[in-house]
Amino acid sequence: MATENESKNDINFIFVHAADLHLDSPFHGLSGINPQLSDIMTKATFAAYNNIIDLCIEKSADFLLIAGDIYDSADKSLYAQLKFLEGLKRLYDAGIATYITHGNHDPLNGWSANLEWPENVKVFDGDNVETVSVSKNGRMIANISGMSYRTKHIQENLVKRFQQKDSGSPYAIGMLHCTVGSAEGHYPYAPCTVKDLKETNYDYWALGHIHQPQVIETEPFIVYSGNPQGRDPGELGERGCMVVEVDNKGNTTVDFIPVDSVRWCVDELSINGLEAEAELIKIIEERMEKLSEISGGRYVICRFVLRGRSSLKRILIKDGFLKDLVQHLRDNCDMSPGSVWLERLEDETSYPFEREGLLDRRDFISDLLSITDEICSGEDGLTELDDPLHELFGKGKIRHILMSLDNEERAKVIRTAEEMLLDKLIQEADHENN
Incomplete structure (x- = not known):
């Protein structure tokens, strides 16, 4: 995903926009998981977070923005907090600042361990919008305004609290965990509209809460980075963060970069024309091999939905047939990087006649x-x-x-x-x- 206002001149600064890390979040909707995969998935949110840190260092980013829901619950685990701190320290050692807002999953009134944060980490307040200035080589390059959730259930349109950008101000960035528009399927925390965001005259809105990465607008940029690690079959495909480059004229380029370590996939497979069990097994194995080839070394958890008309329907409905086939395909999974683990086979096929x-x-x-x-x-x-x-x-x-x-x-x-x-x-x- 790449969007650009104009052709780039010399890059003035680079930042990474992430959100919804949900560190230590459990995976949902799995059955029959083997112990090795369970361990991989337990560490997946942390692996994605470490990939974000690596990306910041690789890109020589000037700063990292994290727009809420760092943790999966208000009473976050000590382990998750320590792992998060480790990443911040790595950024500090690389000279990269971090700016953080908290969201509905990790509001400020939740429990936090008394840990010492690096001095270039800024956590935005939950009572008022704060604005901090960012300088580079002795010159101010951006103003970052943000606000955290003090408590979980925020129904107020918090965008109304953000002051408009002054005409003489540098590049303006807003950070907020919120719901823009209807956002079907998501609880409307801190609801606002595109119009509300545009009226601030900011150059870039770094948003969190919606897990699907998307650039809503480009003038100004209104962007959800999405969550960096999908956690169930409802969070399919690539998951990652945004790398944002701003040139000396304020022209902005936004690139989506995948950082997930485990990827979910739901595919439909047609049984039209198939007559034997061996043919079915072959098309499933071929699709799994293809998923492995394009995985980029990630672990893939796949669910296949069988559709179409075939006499194989009579075999598919036999008690234990699909269960045995799934187990056979799982047994052949060696769980090395790039492995594809079959989570489920769903039978949505029909008998070989037209009603x-x-x-x-x-x-x-x-x-x-x-x-x-x-x-x-x-x-x-x-x-x-x-x-x-x-x-x-x-x-x-x-x-x-x-x-x-x-x-x-x-x-x-x-x-x-x-x-x-x-x-x-x-x-x-x-x-x-x-």
Whole structure:
């Protein structure tokens, strides 16, 4: 991801924008994980953070910005705090300053160990917006304004507290952990709008909270760096931080740099045309090999969703088949850098017949399809499914941990039963005709 106002002249300064480190955060949504991978994932957020430090040193950055959620909780672990401090000390030794705001996961009122921070580390206050000036070679190059969360649940539009940039001021950077616009799927902490941010006349807004890296605007730059390490299948693909270069005229270039050590991948694989188990295994292994080739030495955790129509459907639904196949592919994973570990196989395939064509037949099969269509078209028909499922959902100790089905799930159960019945009927009809 690269965005540029104008062609660059001599670089005036460089900074790295990161956010949402979530150090010591657990990974979610995994089953059957082996001990070696578990250890790798436990260290993944720290590995990504160390990669950010390495990047700052490699790029000879003038400073690092961290826009909130350094830790995963207000009562962060001592281990996470010590590891964070180690990185800051490395930056200090390299002459690189660090500017920090805290967010909803690590508000200032949470517990913190009494540690000694390097003198060129600035943590912004949680009561008011603070502005600090940055100089280089005796000349002021930027003003950085920021504000931390004092407590977790910040509903105020904090952007309104930031003072506008003066016409004679140097390059202005704002730091905030916030929600710009609707940001579907994210709790609206410190909600604001693009208009609010633009009205400050700042040159660059370094934002945190949204984990997907994105450049929202380029005039001025309004940027989410995203989180540097994906933690579940909902955080797919490259994760990293932004390297920002500013030339002597204030022209800005923003480059996204991946720093993750473990990457999540969800892929769809088609079984159309496949007739044997060996063919299925081959396409899965080939896709895993390709993921390894493009991983850049990272560990990849993948989930494959099988789709399409094939007679293999009859094999896929056999009890234990997918579980055994997953275990076989895991056993062949040596867990070296670049390894691909199969987290799950999901069966979204269909039997080798087209439902639409069967509806045109004037026989028992088309009547059956009409009946299931009628059942699925109204709530009364769908709720009738609850009676035969009462043994599962209405009785016994397990009922307390099972969620009742909604209409969409009821319809899926009916359609699955329909497909299984149709397959049996069609196979029997073909057998009689032959």
